[in-house]
Amino acid sequence: MEPALISLDVTPKTPADREELARALQALAAEDGNLEVRAGVEPDCTVIGATSEAHLEEIVDRLKREFEVEARVGRPTVTYLETLTRSAEGSAQHVKMAHGQGEYAHVSLRLHPAETGTGYSFEDATIGGAIPKRFMTSIDSGIRESMANGVLRGYPIVGVRVEVHDGSYHDTDSTDAAFRTAAAMAFQEAAKKAQPLVLEPVMQVVVKADNRHVEAVLEGFLTRRGEIQARTHEADQEVIAVHVPLSELFGFEGQLRAETHGHASSSIRFAYYQPVVHGPAGDDEPTSRVGAPRRPAPNLRTNAASVPEPDDTDTGT
Numbered sequence: 001m002e003p004a005l006i007s008l009d010v011t012p013k014t015p016a017d018r019e020e021l022a023r024a025l026q027a028l029a030a031e032d033g034n035l036e037v038r039a040g041v042e043p044d045c046t047v048i049g050a051t052s053e054a055h056l057e058e059i060v061d062r063l064k065r066e067f068e069v070e071a072r073v074g075r076p077t078v079t080y081l082e083t084l085t086r087s088a089e090g091s092a093q094h095v096k097m098a099h100g101q102g103e104y105a106h107v108s109l110r111l112h113p114a115e116t117g118t119g120y121s122f123e124d125a126t127i128g129g130a131i132p133k134r135f136m137t138s139i140d141s142g143i144r145e146s147m148a149n150g151v152l153r154g155y156p157i158v159g160v161r162v163e164v165h166d167g168s169y170h171d172t173d174s175t176d177a178a179f180r181t182a183a184a185m186a187f188q189e190a191a192k193k194a195q196p197l198v199l200e201p202v203m204q205v206v207v208k209a210d211n212r213h214v215e216a217v218l219e220g221f222l223t224r225r226g227e228i229q230a231r232t233h234e235a236d237q238e239v240i241a242v243h244v245p246l247s248e249l250f251g252f253e254g255q256l257r258a259e260t261h262g263h264a265s266s267s268i269r270f271a272y273y274q275p276v277v278h279g280p281a282g283d284d285e286p287t288s289r290v291g292a293p294r295r296p297a298p299n300l301r302t303n304a305a306s307v308p309e310p311d312d313t314d315t316g317t
Contacts (some may be wrong), residue, residue: 004036004049005201005246005270008056009074010063011045017070018044024067028059035059038148051080051270078247079193081199081273082150083159084113091166094182107131107139108166111190114159120147123160131167131179138176139164142183151191152198162187190198199273201246204229206239207256209264214238216259217284243271 012018023039025046032066036049050056056076063069091108122140124133131139147157167182205226209217221228221242230241244252247269256264 002034002051003201004034004268005051005271006035006056006076007047007049007079008060009040009042009045009047010060010075011040011042011072011074011235013070013072016138019062020067021046021071022065023280024069027067028062028301032059048050061069062089062112078201080155080201080276081155081194082151082152083199084156084157086192086195087112088194089257090186091141092182092185092187092189094178094185096178102170103175103178104170105135105175105182106168106171107164107179107182108293109143109183109186109190109282110163110165111194112139112161113194114161119158120144123161123163125163126167129315131164131169132174133170135174135176135179136181137165139183141181143187145180146184146187146191149190151196155192157191157196158199159176160191163309198276202271203242203246203249204269204271205242205244205266206251207242207264207266208234208237208239209260211238213260213263214240215236217256217264220252220255220259224252245274267305 010021011139012021024034024297025048029035029037034051034055038047039045040047040051048056048059050059051070052078059071063071088108089108091106093106094103096103110125122143124131124136143162147160150157164183169179205221207217217240218228221240221244224244225248228240228242228245230239232239252268253266256266
């Protein structure tokens with residue numbers, strides 16, 4: 001499964017559309033391993049993530065044409081991640097009284113950074129029955145829910161190893177829900193102390209351009225935080241391989257055509273994630289719009305990323 005590099009919000013227009021959207025996305029996700037579906041922050045909002053804008057266009061188009069789902073579609077944005085850079089501990093108690101019934105759970109855990117891309121691992125390191133084994137599944141679930149919400153900017157956390165090393169329970173008041181809540185709280189406490197940082201996707205861009213346009217191409221990459229990886233000469237052309245943050249590539253293809261008068265070609269593929277130096281852009285981050293219905297998009301199943309060119313006249317309404 002390739003990483004979801006670009007995502008957008010989809011909000012159904014009616015309750016009936018909400019049910020149809022859920023069924024449609026379930027069917028699409030079952031056949032497309034590169035489609036990511038998760039709950040959004042706003043009520044009834046669903047976030048769909050894909051490997052490229054063309055991939056998103058295809059999904060939105062199918063929702064409209066095949067499943068007849070009426071929904072408001074947001075603007076595609078770059079998918080950032082969060083990760084941890086040091087080990088830390090966190091502990092939380094969930095104590096509540098509701099309708100004459102108590103709720104109790106206490107979870108203590110340790111977080112350790114793992115290599116980016118290795119995902120998440122969970123270990124029960126408790127001894128002496130501090131927490132009954134039957135609650136470990138709920139603790140794991142609470143941690144996963146907390147990871148999905150991040151601690152810095154709300155981006156999913158990746159590359160972390162979690163050890164549950166202590167806690168306590170009550171014979172009658174401890175429940176799965178209580179341990180899920182306590183685990184999420186403990187994870188948040190520890191993650192904030194683990195020096196979290198934001199990661200951004202970096203793309204490998206390969207441009208083949210006439211020799212007379214090479215300098216313009218190189219200058220363009222410098223303005224986009226590009227790092228030159230290789231330069232190869234082929235007759236009267238030069239092939240340039242560069243690593244560029246995906247957030248810097250909006251409008252790249254249009255600029256390349258303008259600077260080279262059409263005498264250049266390019267390919268863009270995902271390379272890796274790296275720490276964000278200056279932080280993701282705010283509300284003015286360049287984005288583009290994927291609408292529905294759209295013309296049929298190619299059935300892309302690669303990790304290529306098609307980056308849109310902003311339309312200055314697009315108000316997003």
